[in-house]
Amino acid sequence: MPRGELTDSQSGRVHVIGGGLAGCEAALQLADRGFRVRLSEMRPVRTTPAHRSERLGELVCSNTFKSERPDTSSGALKAELDRLGCRLLSLARQARVPGGHALAIDREVFSALVTQTIESHPAIEVHREEVTELEVGEMTILATGPLTSPALTESLEKWLENDGLFFYDAIAPSVMVDSVDQDIVFRASRYGKGEADYLNCPLNKDEYERFVDALLSAEQVEVKDFDKAAYFQGCMPIEIIASRGRESLRFGPMRPVGLEDPRTGRRPWAVVQLRQETRDGTLYGMVGFQTQLKYGAQAEVFRLIPGLAGAEFPRLGSLHRNLFVDAPRNLRADLSLKSNSQLWLAGQITGCEGYMESVASGLVAALSVVHRWQGRQFLPPPRETMLGALLSYLRDQTNSRPQPMNVNFGLLPPLDEPPRNKLQRKQAYVERAGRRMAEWVETIQ
Numbered sequence: 176m177p178r179g180e181l182t183d184s185q186s187g188r189v190h191v192i193g194g195g196l197a198g199c200e201a202a203l204q205l206a207d208r209g210f211r212v213r214l215s216e217m218r219p220v221r222t223t224p225a226h227r228s229e230r231l232g233e234l235v236c237s238n239t240f241k242s243e244r245p246d247t248s249s250g251a252l253k254a255e256l257d258r259l260g261c262r263l264l265s266l267a268r269q270a271r272v273p274g275g276h277a278l279a280i281d282r283e284v285f286s287a288l289v290t291q292t293i294e295s296h297p298a299i300e301v302h303r304e305e306v307t308e309l310e311v312g313e314m315t316i317l318a319t320g321p322l323t324s325p326a327l328t329e330s331l332e333k334w335l336e337n338d339g340l341f342f343y344d345a346i347a348p349s350v351m352v353d354s355v356d357q358d359i360v361f362r363a364s365r366y367g368k369g370e371a372d373y374l375n376c377p378l379n380k381d382e383y384e385r386f387v388d389a390l391l392s393a394e395q396v397e398v399k400d401f402d403k404a405a406y407f408q409g410c411m412p413i414e415i416i417a418s419r420g421r422e423s424l425r426f427g428p429m430r431p432v433g434l435e436d437p438r439t440g441r442r443p444w445a446v447v448q449l450r451q452e453t454r455d456g457t458l459y460g461m462v463g464f465q466t467q468l469k470y471g472a473q474a475e476v477f478r479l480i481p482g483l484a485g486a487e488f489p490r491l492g493s494l495h496r497n498l499f500v501d502a503p504r505n506l507r508a509d510l511s512l513k514s515n516s517q518l519w520l521a522g523q524i525t526g527c528e529g530y531m532e533s534v535a536s537g538l539v540a541a542l543s544v545v546h547r548w549q550g551r552q553f554l555p556p557p558r559e560t561m562l563g564a565l566l567s568y569l570r571d572q573t574n575s576r577p578q579p580m581n582v583n584f585g586l587l588p589p590l591d592e593p594p595r596n597k598l599q600r601k602q603a604y605v606e607r608a609g610r611r612m613a614e615w616v617e618t619i620q
């Protein structure tokens with residue numbers, strides 16, 4: 176039988192591997208639709224470096240699912256998930272603690288609710304077992320997250336093309352292009368080679384010195400031992416590079432060679448390059464600027480860079496141990512693997528970033544399984560929705576080295592007539608997303 180064309184002999188049964196955020200959402204969605212679900216979770220038999228309990232749906236770090244304000248990208252995502260009947264979002268609201276506009280939750284109450292909801296569901300069997308081999312022949316959703324166990328990682332690798340797994344994320348901040356001062360930055364590639372693909376922020380000597388001072392004195396997050404190994408993968412944070420000598424950034428990611436500032440006719444002292452990240456050119460990434468500074472400190476320090484004084488950063492930098500597939504080369508639009516149509520991925524392993532994004536991808540993977548079972552083609556949500564924009568970004572072929580992504584307005588296709596006012600622009604994005612989501616929901620009934 177050709178690889179990837181396997182039939183499911185057990186009707187309506189799905190194996191969900193991983194009882195985290197994505198796996199629990201997928202399991203509940205499927206079980207509610209009459210599927211019989213086997214959910215394999217390795218804790219407590221084996222644990223990960225970040226989890227602390229044996230509960231399902233454990234949050235490994237912060238206790239917030241981010242904003243619920245409708246004019247934010249995370250709020251818009253939640254509105255879409257509500258429309259789709261997201262189970263974990265509604266459990267999160269039951270575990271809510273005061274957090275202003277943010278959906279902050281009591282982690283323990285939340286994971287206890289998830290565990291109880293899953294374990295009491297008549298269509299879900301929970302098996303506390305480490306899955307070490309991906310079986311073929313049954314519909315499977317793999318949702319084992321950024322800390323997938325090594326044995327299963329090895330098994331997954333066999334299904335992927337060209338070293339299709341990444342083990343660390345080295346996220347450099349992304350900037351909304353319409354917040355960059357176009358009077359200061361200039362478009363060019365080094366030595367004029369190829370198209371003028373980069374936006375270059377030029378720094379003179381004083382500006383460079385001030386930037387290095389701010390960088391070295393900025394607050395850093397505490398780095399876990401299992402994250403430090405990322406440095407050896409060529410993912411050195413800029414503050415570590417800077418600490419090795421004041422000139423080191425100028426000979427590293429901020430080197431100005433091959434570039435001339437048209438305003439001065441000279442090579443700048445140092446340069447920060449921005450490279451296009453989305454098909455529509457709405458979002459640009461800061462090249463080589465992976466960092467472990469605290470989020471607040473990042474925005475403050477990076478706004479010292481000429482051209483970025485008013486920059487909006489929908490994604491800030493981070494460096495983590497992570498496991499995610501090279502989605503553009505391995506994942507289909509319905510979240511199944513190109514090499515095995517019976518195997519779907521969900522959660523952080525797809526290359527999305529964040530709690531709610533992981534939940535969302537679990538929901539989509541479940542809907543995709545349902546469609547396949549019914550013999551219907553699954554068309555993912557449109558790109559104008561937050562969910563569709565995220566899924567489309569994951570598979571964007573222009574990303575030669577994709578890095579995990581959270582939802583943000585920069586992923587959405589531009590508006591036909593964008594209002595000048597920032598708030599109105601966001602509202603216009605959200606309204607369009609709502610309309611498109613409503614249309615899509617009709618098609619998947």
Ligand SMILES: Cc1cc2nc3c(=O)[nH]c(=O)nc-3n(C[C@H](O)[C@H](O)[C@H](O)COP(=O)(O)OP(=O)(O)OC[C@H]3O[C@@H](n4cnc5c(N)ncnc54)[C@H](O)[C@@H]3O)c2cc1C
Nearest residue numbers: 193195196197217236237306319320324522523529530533
């Ligand atoms: C240290 C760390 C901190 C993070 N902090 C945040 C944060 O503050 N906010 C945020 O939005 N995102 C954060 N993330 C990113 C991400 O949102 C979370 O990791 C999120 O939990 C991912 O959801 P998931 O369902 O993909 O994986 P998980 O929630 O990790 O679930 C995967 C599950 O699979 C199980 N599993 C693994 N291997 C096997 C196996 N072989 N067999 C059976 N079960 C297995 C694991 O035990 C786990 O329960 C963080 C990630 C890490 C690693």
